[in-house]
Amino acid sequence: MELFASNETVSTLEQALSDRTDVASIAMQLELAWYLRQRDGQRALRMCEVIEQLLATYQLNAGEQKKIQARLQLIRAENYWLTTNFDNARQQIDMALQLFSDIADHPGLADTHWLAAQIEADAGEIQLQQQQLALCMVQAELAQDKIRYEIANACIARQNVLRMHHPDEEQWVRHFESLSIYQNQGLLTWVFDFLGVQAGQYSDFATATTQLILATEAAANSGQITRAIVISANICYSLAGLRDTEGSLKWGQHALQLARQKDWPISLGISLTQTADAFRKIDQLDSAKELLNEALQTLHNVTESRSYVIALRSLADIALAQLEFHNAYNYFKRLENHPVAKLQQDFQCIALRGQAQALLHLNQIDAALEAAQTALTIANANNYPDYQIASLWALADIFSAHPELCSAKLNQGVSSLHFLLQAVEIGEKIQDYAISDKLYARIAAEYATLADFSNAYAYSLLAFSSREKSLNIDVKNSAIALQLRLQTEKAISESEHHKAIVEEQQRRATILEQANETLCVLGTIGQEITTQLQLDNIYQVISHHVNALLDVTHFSIFLLDSTGSILTLTYGMEAGKRLPQHQFSVDDQIYYSSRCIRERREILVDNFETINAAAQLPDTLKMESLLFSPLIVANRIIGVMTMQSRRKRAYGEREQLIFRTLCSYSAIALDNAHAYSQLMDARNQLVDQEKMAALGSLVAGVAHEMNTPIGNSLLIASTISERTKTLSSLIENQSLKRTELLDYLDNVKEGSKLILNGLTTAATMLSSFKQVAVDRNTEHKRQFNLRTTCQDIAASIRNRITNSGHELQLLIPDDIEMKSYPGPLGQVVTNMIENALLHAFADRSHGHMIIAAERYGTDQIRLQFSDDGNGISEKNIGHIFEPFFSTRFGQGGSGLGLSISYNIITSILHGQLNVKSKEGEGTCFTMLLPIEAPDMKD
Incomplete structure (x- = not known):
């Protein structure tokens, strides 16, 4: 990752990222956020939040986590710095330093020290800035x-x-x-x-x-927007030095515009100050003062910054130039006492020299002299030639105004000329330094005052030469400024040309991207359309998407009949109203739909003047643009689709492409729906046949099961009837014996018992048969404890389980409360137990059954019934929930228990029922049930 990246790199990154939010994109998103930190700071911060969410989702190694977290803190630190929140910025810097140090990330450490240096520079801590820059160089060197x-x-x-x-x-x-x-x-x-x-x-x-x-x-x-602002402001100042007023103001305006867009206090303050200095150079003092006052107001939260000091110095110089000596003195005094100025001797020289000039005009000669002398001492000690000359000039002004007072303070013979000549001597020692013609003229005047006309003349010539040289420099600078302006305008023109080329490429890329997006959208729509199998659903989906993507007032679908000779309007919408069904022949010469079928091609009519009014469907609106497309599947035409608009030329190339694609998907969907309809008809016939076969099997089974008890009952009943007739004859003949009567009574008693048992068995069989259709209206929803309910069910069937030699175990927590239908749930559990007793433990004893339950998520429970019985064979497991399926017809099985259970769980309890089993290894039924079941509807 670079410290700064070009706009091209950022653009490439954005295109590569698109909308990716997977783990592989985290590094790319981090890099983009890093490069956007000044380009678009708010977006960079939002990306930081997204990256942190991804980090919480995907597990990265500790080193990568620290590297990413540290970089996120740097991005936030830069935002704090730009908005002058230096304390928070330093906190983020400290945390980033710790994380980068933990993993010895030298580029990361270099970037951290670099940002720390920028923060300290704006905070006015110049020494700390230099230290941080030195540390940055050390880490960069380690990173090679x-x-x-x-x-x-x-x-x-x-x-x-x-x-x-x-x-x-x-x-x-x-x-x-x-x-x-x-x-x-x-x-x-x-x-x-x-x-x-x-x-x-x-x-x-x-x-x-x-x-x-x-x-x-x-x-x-390179995304260094703060530098772009500062440098633009410096260009404004530099062009003012070339006397290019127009160019200077243009760059000043550019700097201010850029700074105001970003609203970063220090950047705005610098641009205001530099632009004000440019105004001052061209003697626009009022405008300069206005800008400087705004600069100080903008920087009021960062008064310790160097930018604030510079603005204060400029405001002091303007006050002095406008003869506002009290204000000038106060500004220069504030400058002298400012913490940043105290650490920088050049600011001390400026502040003291300015005070001396202001105090001179305020007639405070002693204070003025002391300030000027101190300024000169500091300038001499630090070898500041410009400040030496300025301080000497100030002393000269003081001595010129009050020679008698000043001579008493210094050695006799010291005069203003003495200081002016010292200034010239210093200037002559500086290579390529142009001594001001005003300084020479001032010396000439001093010599003339002393009647030394020879030196006065000599310095007048020097003043004239300097003025001429200065004029030549001004002319040269004006020519250079003009040349620079022409070069700049040429560069701007070329830049705009390149920008136009880039914009055109971007426009083409946008069109291509939109086309790709449209294709992606159409692909998604196609999947939605082609997955529908019901005609009404297909019509609704197609109509919805056509209206969403295109300008459509009228939309219709016509389908061919089986003979291919009649077109029927199967679906039509116009201005939000459904159109009635309408039919016409394919050979009809009036309608465009018929022509579309005959010619097997799209038909576009985009001007109403060319439209035959008779071609409009009855009772429909007049349209200006009509587009018809045949619905073709595997070279078979199945119908026509049309969209129409009341706007002229509504359908261009893009709209035609979209509609053509939708027609292709629609043709497939409609053909699939027709095939599905035929398939469902065939399936229903097969289902009916299967039901009849199953019913025949059921009837045979039930008949077989009921034949024995009913047949036995009939036999016993007929036997009793015969015995009764015999008994009646004996009674009538008065020949009945006691033993015969007792024998008859025993036979009747035993026969009655057998008849009762047989009829009870038959009644039970009929009762089970009636439970196939569950009557929902008789069930009541209520709050109940699952463990208690299951205990009650187990208790009701415990004797049968124990007598069969088997065992039932409940593993249900006592804190599961449900709001559902305990009656149907109890029937399911009972059916499971009965099914296990009948099938799982057939011909064996010591079977073990378990009913277990646990919470599943926040709003479901998982209820399991398992046994260690015979299991279910692979060929049968797919049929166990089908009605009438049983492997023990004629042996007590009706094939209804599991079907009833499945119906109850899915339709009444709104749950799911699954089974796992392997032959010889037991069976496990798993039920996922909502803790609160929905209310049942009729």
């Missing part, structure tokens, strides 16, 4: 990252050349000029910025402007 190393190096060099005549200055210039061949826009920003600032320090405004324009272009392209 030349770009990061040289960016920090250029920043240090730039800071140092702000104080003129640094011993390494020439070496730096040569070094950074050699780096200008690099293509990295982030590095070029600082290389050109250094070269521009260095040239500007020596009033080489032409070179400064050229280099700074290159710097601002590189800054804008």
Whole structure:
């Protein structure tokens, strides 16, 4: 990951990412968020939140987690820095340093120190800034990252050349000029910025402007928006030095516009200050003062910053120029006492020199003299030539105004001329320094006052020469400014041309992307359409999407009959109203739909003047644009689809493509629906046949089961009837014996018992048969405890289980409360137990059954009934829930128990029933039931 990336890199990243939110995209999203931190800070912060959500979803190793978290903290720290929330920014920096240190991430540490340096610079902690930049270079060197190393190096060099005549200055210039061949826009920003600032320090405004324009272009392209603002403001100041008022104001306006868009206090404050200085240079003092007051107001939360100090100094100079001496003195005094100015001797010189000039006009001569002398002492100690000359001039003004008072303070013979000559001497020692014609003229006047006309004349000539030289420089600068403006306008023109090309490419890419998106949408729509199997559903889905994608007032679908000769309007909507069914012949020459079938092609009519009014369906609106398309499947035409609009030329190439695609999907769906309808008819016939076969099997089974008890009952009943007739005859003949009567009674008693048992068995069989259809209206929903309910069910059938030699175990927590239908649930559990006793433990004893329950999620319970019995064979397990299916017809099985259970669970209890079994290894029925069942509807 780079410290700064070009706009092209960002664009490529965005295209690669699209809407991906998988684990593989986390690194790409982080990189994009990092590069957007100044381009679009709010979006970068939102992306940080998304990345953190992804980190919570996907498990990464500890090292990757720390690396990502640290980078997220840097992004947030930069946002805090730009909005001047330095304390929060430093907290994020400290956490990022710790995380990067834990994993020895040297590029990450370099970036952290770099950002810390920018924070300290704006906070006015220049020494801390230099320390952080040095640490950045150390980490970049460990990472073997030349770009990061040289960016920090250029920043240090730039800071140092702000104080003129640094011993390494020439070496730096040569070094950074050699780096200008690099293509990295982030590095070029600082290389050109250094070269521009260095040239500007020596009033080489032409070179400064050229280099700074290159710097601002590189800054804008590498996402360094704060630098772009500051450099644009510096260009404004530099062009003012070239007397290019128009160009200066244009760049000042550009800097302010960019700064106001971002609303970053320090960036806005700097641009306001630099633009104000440019106004001051062209003597627009009121405008300059207005901008500086706004700058101080903007920077009111960061009064400790260097930007605030610079604005304060400029405001003091303007007050002095406008002869507002009280205000000027107060501003210069505030500047002297400012914490940042106290640490920088150049600001001390400026503040004291300004106080001296203000105090002179306030007639406080002693204080003025002391301030000027202190300023000169500091300038001499630090070898500040410009400030030495300014301080000497101030002393000269004081001595010129009050020579008698000042001579008493200093050695006799000291005069204003003495200080002016010292200023000239210092200026002559500076290479390429242009001594002001005003200084020479002032010396000439002093000599003339002393009647030394020879020297007065000599310095007048020097003043004239300097003025002429200055005029030549102004002319030269004007020519350079004009040349620069032409070059800039040419570059802007070329840039706009390239921008237009890029915009055209982006427009084409957008069209292509929209086409791809449309295809994706159509693909999704196609899946939705073709998955429908009911005609009404297909019509609704097609109509919905046609209306959503296209301008449609009238939409109709016509289908061919089986003979292919008649078209029927099976679905039509116009202006929100359903159209009645309508039929006409394919050979009809009036209707476009018939023509579309005959010619097997699309028909577009986009002007009502060419439309035959008779071609409109009866009782429909007049349309301006009509599009008809045949519905073709495997070269078979099954119908026509049409959309129509009341707007002329409503359907261009894109609309036709969309409609053509929808027609293809619709044809497939309609053909599938027709095939499905035929299949369902055939299936229903098969189901009816299967039901009849199953019913025959059931009847045979039931008849077989009932034949024995009813046959026995009939036999016994007929026997009793015969015996009764015999008994009646004996009674009538009065020949009945006691033994015969007793024997008859025993036979009747035994026969009655057998008849009762047989009829009871038959009644039970009929009762089970009646339970196939569950009567919902007789069930009542109520709150109940699952464990208690299952215990009651087990208790009701416990004797039969025990007598059969088997065991039932309940594993149900006592805290499961349900609001459902306990009656049907009890019937299911009973059927499960009965089924196990009949099938699972046939011909064996010591069977073990378990009813277990547990919570499943927040709103369901999982109820399981398992046995260790015979299991279910693979061929039968798929049929056990079918009505009338049984492997023990004629042996007590009716084939109804599990079917009834499945019906109850799915329709009444609104749950799910599954079975797992293997022959010889037992069976497990699993029921997923809602804790609160929905209310039953009729």
